[in-house]
Amino acid sequence: MSTETKPSERVTVETTLNGTEVEQTVPAGTLLSAFLRNHEYLTGTHRGCETAKCGACTVLVDGDPVKSCNMLAAQVDGATVTTVEGLADGEDLHPVQQAFWDCHGSQCGYCTPGFVTNVVALLEDNPDPSVEEIRSHLTGNICRCTGYTKIIESVQEAAARMDGDGK
Amino acid sequence: MSKQQQRGKQETASEDRSTEWVGERVNSYDGSRFVSGHGRYVDDIQRPDMLHAYFVRSQFSHAKVLDVDTSEAEAQPGVELVWTHDDIADQVNEPFGYMLNDEEVLASDRVTYAGQEIAVVVADDRDTAQDAADLVDVEYERLDTVTTVEEALEDDAPLVHPDLDADPENDTDGNVAWTGQVEVGNYEDPLADADVVVEETFDTNKTTPAPMEPHGCIADYNPATGKVELVSSTQMPHLLSVELSEVLTEFEQRDITCKLPDVGGGFGIKLDPYPFEICSVLLSKATQRPVKHVLDRLEEFTAGRGRAPETLEGKIGVTEDGDIVGLDVDLLQNTGAAAAYGVAVAYSSANCGQGPYLIPNQHWRTKVVYTNEMPTTAVRGFGDPQVTFMREQLIEMAAEEIGMDAVELRLQNSPRQEDMPMRSDAGHIWRNADQITCLEKTREMINWDEHRGGSKTRDGKLRGVGMGTIMKRGGNKSASGGDFDEAVVKMNRHGDVTVLTAIASIGQGTETGINQMVADTLGVPIDRVDAVRGDTDATPEGLGVWADRGTIIGGSAAARAAEELADTLKAVAGHMLEVDPDDLRLEGGRAFVADDPETGMELDELANVAMLGNPETLGTEAERPEELRGGISLVGRGKYQSQEVEFVDPETGRGNVAHSYTFGALAIVVDVDPGTGEIDVVDVAICEDVGNVINPTLVEGQVQGAIIQGLGEALYEEYVYDRNGNLMNGSMIDYHLPTAADVPLVTKIEELENPDPTTSHGQKGVGECPLVPTPAALANAVYDATGIRFTELPLAPHYVLPALDEAGLREI
Numbered sequence A: 001m002s003t004e005t006k007p008s009e010r011v012t013v014e015t016t017l018n019g020t021e022v023e024q025t026v027p028a029g030t031l032l033s034a035f036l037r038n039h040e041y042l043t044g045t046h047r048g049c050e051t052a053k054c055g056a057c058t059v060l061v062d063g064d065p066v067k068s069c070n071m072l073a074a075q076v077d078g079a080t081v082t083t084v085e086g087l088a089d090g091e092d093l094h095p096v097q098q099a100f101w102d103c104h105g106s107q108c109g110y111c112t113p114g115f116v117t118n119v120v121a122l123l124e125d126n127p128d129p130s131v132e133e134i135r136s137h138l139t140g141n142i143c144r145c146t147g148y149t150k151i152i153e154s155v156q157e158a159a160a161r162m163d164g165d166g167k
Numbered sequence B: 001m002s003k004q005q006q007r008g009k010q011e012t013a014s015e016d017r018s019t020e021w022v023g024e025r026v027n028s029y030d031g032s033r034f035v036s037g038h039g040r041y042v043d044d045i046q047r048p049d050m051l052h053a054y055f056v057r058s059q060f061s062h063a064k065v066l067d068v069d070t071s072e073a074e075a076q077p078g079v080e081l082v083w084t085h086d087d088i089a090d091q092v093n094e095p096f097g098y099m100l101n102d103e104e105v106l107a108s109d110r111v112t113y114a115g116q117e118i119a120v121v122v123a124d125d126r127d128t129a130q131d132a133a134d135l136v137d138v139e140y141e142r143l144d145t146v147t148t149v150e151e152a153l154e155d156d157a158p159l160v161h162p163d164l165d166a167d168p169e170n171d172t173d174g175n176v177a178w179t180g181q182v183e184v185g186n187y188e189d190p191l192a193d194a195d196v197v198v199e200e201t202f203d204t205n206k207t208t209p210a211p212m213e214p215h216g217c218i219a220d221y222n223p224a225t226g227k228v229e230l231v232s233s234t235q236m237p238h239l240l241s242v243e244l245s246e247v248l249t250e251f252e253q254r255d256i257t258c259k260l261p262d263v264g265g266g267f268g269i270k271l272d273p274y275p276f277e278i279c280s281v282l283l284s285k286a287t288q289r290p291v292k293h294v295l296d297r298l299e300e301f302t303a304g305r306g307r308a309p310e311t312l313e314g315k316i317g318v319t320e321d322g323d324i325v326g327l328d329v330d331l332l333q334n335t336g337a338a339a340a341y342g343v344a345v346a347y348s349s350a351n352c353g354q355g356p357y358l359i360p361n362q363h364w365r366t367k368v369v370y371t372n373e374m375p376t377t378a379v380r381g382f383g384d385p386q387v388t389f390m391r392e393q394l395i396e397m398a399a400e401e402i403g404m405d406a407v408e409l410r411l412q413n414s415p416r417q418e419d420m421p422m423r424s425d426a427g428h429i430w431r432n433a434d435q436i437t438c439l440e441k442t443r444e445m446i447n448w449d450e451h452r453g454g455s456k457t458r459d460g461k462l463r464g465v466g467m468g469t470i471m472k473r474g475g476n477k478s479a480s481g482g483d484f485d486e487a488v489v490k491m492n493r494h495g496d497v498t499v500l501t502a503i504a505s506i507g508q509g510t511e512t513g514i515n516q517m518v519a520d521t522l523g524v525p526i527d528r529v530d531a532v533r534g535d536t537d538a539t540p541e542g543l544g545v546w547a548d549r550g551t552i553i554g555g556s557a558a559a560r561a562a563e564e565l566a567d568t569l570k571a572v573a574g575h576m577l578e579v580d581p582d583d584l585r586l587e588g589g590r591a592f593v594a595d596d597p598e599t600g601m602e603l604d605e606l607a608n609v610a611m612l613g614n615p616e617t618l619g620t621e622a623e624r625p626e627e628l629r630g631g632i633s634l635v636g637r638g639k640y641q642s643q644e645v646e647f648v649d650p651e652t653g654r655g656n657v658a659h660s661y662t663f664g665a666l667a668i669v670v671d672v673d674p675g676t677g678e679i680d681v682v683d684v685a686i687c688e689d690v691g692n693v694i695n696p697t698l699v700e701g702q703v704q705g706a707i708i709q710g711l712g713e714a715l716y717e718e719y720v721y722d723r724n725g726n727l728m729n730g731s732m733i734d735y736h737l738p739t740a741a742d743v744p745l746v747t748k749i750e751e752l753e754n755p756d757p758t759t760s761h762g763q764k765g766v767g768e769c770p771l772v773p774t775p776a777a778l779a780n781a782v783y784d785a786t787g788i789r790f791t792e793l794p795l796a797p798h799y800v801l802p803a804l805d806e807a808g809l810r811e812i
Helices: A032-039 A095-102 A112-125 A131-140 A149-162 B031-035 B085-091 B126-134 B237-247 B275-287 B297-303 B342-351 B384-401 B406-413 B435-445 B510-522 B550-577 B603-612 B696-715 B774-786 B797-806
Strands: A010-017 A020-027 A058-061 A064-067 A080-082 B004-006 B051-057 B063-069 B079-083 B117-123 B137-142 B176-184 B196-203 B216-222 B227-232 B256-259 B291-294 B310-318 B324-336 B361-370 B462-474 B484-491 B497-501 B529-533 B584-587 B590-593 B596-602 B635-641 B660-672 B679-689 B748-752
Touching: A020 A032, A058 A112, A064 A112, A095 A112, A095 A149, A095 B031, A112 A131, A112 A149, A112 B031, A131 A149, A149 B696, B051 B126, B051 B275, B051 B297, B063 B117, B079 B126, B079 B275, B085 B275, B117 B126, B117 B275, B176 B342, B196 B384, B216 B275, B227 B237, B227 B275, B237 B256, B237 B275, B275 B291, B310 B384, B324 B342, B324 B384, B342 B361, B342 B384, B384 B406, B384 B462, B384 B774, B406 B435, B406 B462, B435 B462, B435 B660, B435 B679, B435 B748, B462 B774, B484 B510, B484 B550, B497 B510, B497 B550, B510 B529, B510 B550, B550 B584, B550 B590, B550 B596, B550 B603, B550 B635, B590 B603, B596 B603, B660 B774, B679 B696, B679 B774, B696 B748, B696 B774, B774 B797
Parallel strands: A010 A080, B004 B748, B051 B291, B227 B256, B324 B361, B497 B529, B679 B748
Antiparallel strands: A010 A020, A058 A064, A058 A080, B051 B117, B063 B137, B079 B117, B176 B361, B196 B310, B216 B227, B216 B291, B310 B324, B462 B660, B484 B497, B484 B635, B584 B590, B590 B596, B660 B679
16 A cells, blocks of 8 residues: 555555455445444454453454454455454354353453454464463453453363364 | 362252253353354444434533534535534423433533544545544533542532532532432441541542443334334443433434344443433434444443442441441542433442441441543442452451451351351342351452562562452442343244343343243253343343343342243143143153153154144143143243342431342462562452352353453552543553453352352342452552552552552562
């Protein structure tokens, strides 16, 4: 994208979104979070703070967790984007999602998609994280309901279930 | 995890009820949707042709509004309407408010806090509305601002509401919104019998519970019916329709259908009827299009309301041998520019300020004071965290003064389970709670005796332990005139069950617990039970979730509804099996003879036969027992109305303000860093008597979440205003909320299960309780570690470090 582009100009974004090729023309100033929610109707990605603090809008771009309220849609042109909706295999929840449900790592659910996507990325890099590594990795996500204990237990449970699974 | 369970001796569950689900770790009802991104919060909902509202909010904390020029905003493409106070004045009853009438929907000629609504823009999309709102030109004349209670009570203080006598029944003037008192025993001289009096003044902090989902709603008016559907992120859909109908002149309760979306946390601040909800209804009516407004995070911080800071001047009197004889307290609440729930916060916290102790003489004097800051309201704990911060520190100070261990002093002054039911000194009806064991278990779990007295860790930190206690209200009727819920439990021809209640789901899991109770009563698998919550067209009347009431009141209503349906199912099965219905048991998806399980039938078949009601299967009506004639309804109805809760006596402040009370104790071990003033919470233990546990996982989740929320408020959260009343830290970056790296794992949780005999399953309130003692226990632990009594919240390094320095404890 040229640095001359104005926010109101329209740009075309081509991305692989949850495994599907997507092409959309949107105003250049469109945030990735707005692109996902308002243009692709993927409302599992939540807006919590608009300051890249709370992590409710976390998605995976080429496998890395990013805060989609702090990135332009145009920046994912040519990239692969995975949202919380793209993690399940049909009706089978991703092991991280299942562990968050089973261990009650989600109460009101608003922060949950951000945690789940961030934890999927963590376990890709580090399949057997320590409690300290989990806590450190999750400092960019805020949860107001759980107090984090059951979130950390969810991550440990997911890691145990995925052990040797190659996922 | 190290969670332990202790089963109570008494069982309130009826003998013939299945116990397959209650008490089990059932996964949350909504969880599969939430983990997969298929929740549906208000901002996720789109309607065809929907408009978006955005508010023009005051830039100043106190000013006259001389002129509002909307012309440039109105001229913007995509802008439908721009409204100021004059545009809605004849459609609203103003001033309005929950307890005191002190609010305007849009400011008329004065603004009283920075963030107050002045005008509203509605446009085709949110960005257009927001950009146009920036073009609304407000001409202000600045007025002097009061931001502290001390300033507000000065004789020549600027008046926040000069034209308002918000509470004509109370003899208040100036910036005092409300005064009250609690008088117990020799209240005129409550410390007369004391050998030792300890006194101190405490100041608590203004905070926001900051639910991750901001407030928001969609209003959708139907011009053919004159009714509006309001999908709102609220904790009380039915009460919201009642309260909105009192503000909106052209809408009766029946004209306002409130529907719950998924609600991303509430913690109390989603109780008030907000200006954005009122405006959205009127804008939808005017435009005949759906109107959405969702607050952004800055609006949440400046106008989303939060916890009232209080100044508590307390004196406690004890005898030399450790009897607490009296408590004398002046409570000043900085309620902000509108009282909202602040009056109730003040009187209920004074009424319950004695905590879980026997204190024969008390005198509380409370003042709710207006200032030019964001209004405060209900927040988890509802005033108890503030008074507990005072009381539990006074108790540990008194214990030290008379040379007694602080836990021993608490034990000596706690009520005994064998004396219950009993009236407390301030009028509470206490039933079947074992506070002695709560204190002893907490002391044991935290290793009190090992830590008490303070020590230095190997890495040079100052370590100490402290405690706080809980006596928290469950249920209340001042909000609605009575404390009740209705419920409907219905079954379809396939045996699937739906529970309809007025409770809201804000993450706490009430619906899961209710489903478990219903599943047991009907003997069906938990995955055959669905929940419909908070739709005023469909769900029966009820009051929502606040004051820890959902499972005790709503749950008891649903259990009764399920009992009625179970009786019908047993009658049909008894008729078909030719056995006495009283001999039947419902369990595992079957109805069968309890003493002869082979004789029975599947519930699916039973439901189908009952629903179709044909003579071919059931015989003619004449051949049936009387209750199976005239149509067999598979709808069970239940209502639970608390007969225990009372209105507080306005003269004495005494009375049974809640349906039930949850007792408990919490202890904290801290390490204080003498180099930085940072406090590290290294251990937490809690023991509460929560009655019979419906779902241990959900209870733990509430306990853990509440403690961490309390630690955030105790350690670093605080609204910081400048002298002009402008909020300095209105973002999640500047207002630090706890992250996973900041707080300990909470695993030392013990729940005593002494059942409440008045509720369906012996359940008591859970969700708010553990927050209550957390700030107090933290401050007591820091005192034990450092010998410094910190009387203000939060205990942030900028407060702690200079005090360490002054005490000669700072290490550089």
